[in-house]
Amino acid sequence: MRATRKSGWVLQLVMVLLFGAYALSVIQIILFKTIPVTAMFDMDNNLRSINIIPFHTISGFIHNGTTGGMRAAANILGNIVIFIPLGLLVSYQGSSKSFGAKAIILLSVPLALEIIQYVLALGSSDIDDIILNFAGGLMGLAIYKGISLVLHSRQRILGAIVVFYLVSGICGIVAVGLVQPELLPFLDTGVEYVTEDKPELDGIDVYTKGDLRGSLAAVEEHYVELSTESETVMSSDQENSGLPQYITENHRISIDAATRIFFEYVRVEKDGLLKFKIISRYEEKKPGELSAIMELSDGEAGSMHAARVWYADSQESTAKVLLVTLKE
Numbered sequence: 001m002r003a004t005r006k007s008g009w010v011l012q013l014v015m016v017l018l019f020g021a022y023a024l025s026v027i028q029i030i031l032f033k034t035i036p037v038t039a040m041f042d043m044d045n046n047l048r049s050i051n052i053i054p055f056h057t058i059s060g061f062i063h064n065g066t067t068g069g070m071r072a073a074a075n076i077l078g079n080i081v082i083f084i085p086l087g088l089l090v091s092y093q094g095s096s097k098s099f100g101a102k103a104i105i106l107l108s109v110p111l112a113l114e115i116i117q118y119v120l121a122l123g124s125s126d127i128d129d130i131i132l133n134f135a136g137g138l139m140g141l142a143i144y145k146g147i148s149l150v151l152h153s154r155q156r157i158l159g160a161i162v163v164f165y166l167v168s169g170i171c172g173i174v175a176v177g178l179v180q181p182e183l184l185p186f187l188d189t190g191v192e193y194v195t196e197d198k199p200e201l202d203g204i205d206v207y208t209k210g211d212l213r214g215s216l217a218a219v220e221e222h223y224v225e226l227s228t229e230s231e232t233v234m235s236s237d238q239e240n241s242g243l244p245q246y247i248t249e250n251h252r253i254s255i256d257a258a259t260r261i262f263f264e265y266v267r268v269e270k271d272g273l274l275k276f277k278i279i280s281r282y283e284e285k286k287p288g289e290l291s292a293i294m295e296l297s298d299g300e301a302g303s304m305h306a307a308r309v310w311y312a313d314s315q316e317s318t319a320k321v322l323l324v325t326l327k328e
Contacts, residue, residue, distance in 0.1 A: 011158045018165040022085050025172075029082065030113050030129075031122050033180070050118055050125045057128040074179040079132035080139065083110065085168065087140015088161050099141070106137030196281040199262055204321055210308035211316070216324055217250055219290040224322065226251045226307055253309050254318040261285045262321070263293075267328040281328075293326065 110133035
């Protein structure tokens with residue numbers, strides 16, 4: 001009897017530890033798969049989008065030929081499988097609760113995660129993710145039901161759940177390693193930012209966002225136009241749609257003989273199996289060279305180049321420094 005209690009206590013501890021590791025993995029994969037934890041404290045971070053149309057994203061994955069088949073399947077299946085362990089835990093801990101109560105818990109968790117993702121601007125919040133996560137949780141309930149029909153002892157059921165957690169954890173690590181290895185914390189992954197020939201700009205730091213930033217929309221002899229997007233005040237109907245509304249504005253900025261113009265050439269280099277370097281180099285240019293890059297990119301979809309402006313001290317309509325970013 002004492003040995004049985006001890007083994008039961010050990011299994012409980014192992015399950016808690018495994019579930020803790022699982023919960024941290026879910027938070028990493030759902031909330032921080034595209035940007036780091038520190039992005040929560042960046043007040044200017046606006047990586048936020050939302051889809052409230054059921055099955056819209058899923059159908060896009062299925063019918064969009066530009067999406068890799070393996071990537072699409074991994075996204076759909078991954079969103080289902082990742083919540084099966086939660087369904088098992090809810091069933092085990094709430095064995096006396098009704099199916100409806102368990103279903104509410106399984107629906108509340110992914111809903112809460114998507115809300116957090118939207119509020120903190122940590123990526124795309126999608127009702128399809130909630131649907132798939134909920135389906136995975138229900139699969140966990142079904143798996144627990146099957147286990148309980150075969151293993152009538154609660155301790156044996158606990159042992160089966162622990163084994164399931166171990167096996168699914170190993171399989172999950174392998175699957176993530178094949179599809180999106182950068183999510184695995186123990187692999188040597190990451191991005192290093194390198195600057196070559198950083199220009200001296202009379203106290204202006206090129207790492208700052210500048211007085212104005214946007215896309216270079218037009219270039220003339222004595223001025224440039226920058227196109228910017230900003231979130232606008234929404235009407236009640238637009239708020240009910242759940243979709244943010246943006247307004248596009250064009251800003252005409254004068255350039256003169258005192259304006260310093262720089263091109264920032266950005267390239268990406270692989271530095272190991274899963275590490276990358278983003279390398280920036282700067283070249284000072286003349287106004288006529290601005291027109292040349294506009295001619296090269298004319299007619300290409302999404303070809304407008306990112307640009308930043310620092311105003312002259314005396315006039316906010318005249319550029320002291322214009323920095324245009326180009327992919328090398």
